[in-house]
Amino acid sequence: MDIYNFFQYSDRIICAGLPKEADFKQIKEAGYEIVLSLSMPSDSITIENEDKILANLEIPYFHIPVDANAPKERDFEQFMYLLEAFKRYKIFIHCTKNCRLSTFIYLYHAIKKNELNKILLTQFCEPRKEWIRFRKQILKKYNIEEK
Numbered sequence: 001m002d003i004y005n006f007f008q009y010s011d012r013i014i015c016a017g018l019p020k021e022a023d024f025k026q027i028k029e030a031g032y033e034i035v036l037s038l039s040m041p042s043d044s045i046t047i048e049n050e051d052k053i054l055a056n057l058e059i060p061y062f063h064i065p066v067d068a069n070a071p072k073e074r075d076f077e078q079f080m081y082l083l084e085a086f087k088r089y090k091i092f093i094h095c096t097k098n099c100r101l102s103t104f105i106y107l108y109h110a111i112k113k114n115e116l117n118k119i120l121l122t123q124f125c126e127p128r129k130e131w132i133r134f135r136k137q138i139l140k141k142y143n144i145e146e147k
Contacts, residue, residue: 005098017098038066038095071134099125
């Protein structure tokens with residue numbers, strides 16, 4: 001797939017920056033059954049009516065608007081809940097640039113696989129100070145020490 005900052009995390013999860021409307025048909029054809037967006041409606045670029053586009057393709061859509069300047073623990077908890085609730089499904093997850101998502105996937109991987117994989121965290125962008133603080137907060141909550 002030719003989607004900005006595309007990354008296949010696992011056999012069932014792909015992550016990316018903002019797809020184009022036409023990409024959703026390819027996502028469905030590739031067997032992905034659910035779309036999860038972490039983008040904010042106020043982001044500089046968005047997909048207008050993403051929910052309706054996906055409804056027309058019969059793809060369930062979930063939206064957790066994550067503020068790039070102020071990530072919240074509850075957003076990450078919702079993210080983890082959805083990944084666990086749909087662990088038998090193939091999921092396409094995106095935000096605008098795959099920066100928010102990179103931190104969320106890094107934390108999810110650290111918690112679920114007990115492994116810190118910095119490549120997941122930094123492959124598309126260097127985390128800003130608010131994201132470093134957020135990452136440390138979540139890792140501390142789960143008693144994971146970052147070295």
